[in-house]
Amino acid sequence: MTLDVPTLFVVVTAVTLLMSFWICLMAWGQPRGHELWPLALSLVAYASSNVLFSLRQLLPEIVAVAAGNLAYSGSLSLMLVAIRRFQRGPVGRWQVTLPIVLVFVLLSPLMPSEEASSVSINILCAGQMVLLLSALYDRRYPIEGRGRIILFSTYSGMTGVLLLRAYAVYSGLIGVGTAAGGARWLALVFVLAMCAVLSIALGFVYMTMERAERLNYEMAMKDMLTGLANRRAISEDLAHAVARAQRHGALLSVLLIDIDHFKRVNDDYGHPAGDAVLRSVAQALRERLRAQDLVGRFGGEEFLVVLPDTGLEGALVLAEALRGDVERTPAPWGAHHIAVTISVGVRGGRVGGADTRESLVAAADAAMYRAKEGGRNRVEHTAAGILTEVRTAIQAG
Numbered sequence: 001m002t003l004d005v006p007t008l009f010v011v012v013t014a015v016t017l018l019m020s021f022w023i024c025l026m027a028w029g030q031p032r033g034h035e036l037w038p039l040a041l042s043l044v045a046y047a048s049s050n051v052l053f054s055l056r057q058l059l060p061e062i063v064a065v066a067a068g069n070l071a072y073s074g075s076l077s078l079m080l081v082a083i084r085r086f087q088r089g090p091v092g093r094w095q096v097t098l099p100i101v102l103v104f105v106l107l108s109p110l111m112p113s114e115e116a117s118s119v120s121i122n123i124l125c126a127g128q129m130v131l132l133l134s135a136l137y138d139r140r141y142p143i144e145g146r147g148r149i150i151l152f153s154t155y156s157g158m159t160g161v162l163l164l165r166a167y168a169v170y171s172g173l174i175g176v177g178t179a180a181g182g183a184r185w186l187a188l189v190f191v192l193a194m195c196a197v198l199s200i201a202l203g204f205v206y207m208t209m210e211r212a213e214r215l216n217y218e219m220a221m222k223d224m225l226t227g228l229a230n231r232r233a234i235s236e237d238l239a240h241a242v243a244r245a246q247r248h249g250a251l252l253s254v255l256l257i258d259i260d261h262f263k264r265v266n267d268d269y270g271h272p273a274g275d276a277v278l279r280s281v282a283q284a285l286r287e288r289l290r291a292q293d294l295v296g297r298f299g300g301e302e303f304l305v306v307l308p309d310t311g312l313e314g315a316l317v318l319a320e321a322l323r324g325d326v327e328r329t330p331a332p333w334g335a336h337h338i339a340v341t342i343s344v345g346v347r348g349g350r351v352g353g354a355d356t357r358e359s360l361v362a363a364a365d366a367a368m369y370r371a372k373e374g375g376r377n378r379v380e381h382t383a384a385g386i387l388t389e390v391r392t393a394i395q396a397g
């Protein structure tokens, strides 16, 4: 197989610019702060570095080498900006600018030899790769999914190549300059560069796609006002909990919680204040519940709590604790503190073979209405035995 270096050079540059163009198209219509803009620019900088290195014969050598190295280091800095923007994290200014300044220093007459410059610049760029790798795994701004794996593998490979090159120059295996290692080395560099460009573009596209999928899922399953599971999600959770309890003959309790006289809050303080109260009640529920318990917003001012492996007695204790927490925690609203109470209907005990999520919710609902009728700010319950009557009533119509 013959790998023709000029052809490879043209292919790599064309593919890089084409990728940059498609990424610009993806970013079109997004704000200037979107991560795909610096990524597209980074690819342009990388293509420019290749072009500048190839102009060594036409331009004064020092100008071509300096500009080529600056463009290469700049492309890595821009990639760091892209990752940080993706994470919505702060961009460390020195991490972006210092390497570019160092390229100037390392190419200056301060360096003892051309070899020393070349080795140091390769190590510097490997250091920039390490910054990219550590950004990908920054625990404060986690990135999930396969896109990160693609980027991690690519940056690791590139770090290895840069360090290998530094070692090869240091030990005299290859000379200084892009072409110094001979046509084979150069062909290998171009092939690896093309793999890297394609992988980086694909990695970013994956990350963006996976984030959009996660967001869609959250919007489909989360209540945006309170951050709790929405009706669909908590209903699905309850169906799974019922099936599991039936399989294992386990205990399962359900609480239906309704804020008392909530309409008055909206009427007296306005709808946004009502929203603040909903958030505050949701927070109070979240704080009290254990990790295995499930909670969701079931309707306007109604919440559903599912308590796996919990009998009636335990559910009543928890319901009473939640009632007290909400009563003692008024929602701050401007200069006011809006106090509300809740009525709780509890269905607790074992789950029979004929039970369904609907029958469990209906039982908790019946108990909750008794709590309303009994004067509100109360907990009422339906034990598992009484459920048979509720089920019969549902089936009857």
Ligand SMILES: Nc1nc2c(ncn2[C@@H]2O[C@H](COP(=O)(O)OP(=O)(O)OP(=O)(O)O)[C@@H](O)[C@H]2O)c(=O)[nH]1
Residues within 6 Å of the ligand: 225, 258, 259, 260, 261, 262, 263, 264, 266, 270, 271, 272, 273, 274, 275, 278, 299, 300, 301, 372, 376
């Ligand atoms: N602010 C706000 N209000 C909501 C939301 N969803 C439903 N509501 C309001 O919740 C109120 C429910 O009122 P009602 O069903 O009469 O119940 P209530 O006033 O709590 O009375 P009881 O349940 O009998 O104690 C209505 O005014 C709805 O407009 C919401 O997302 N935000």
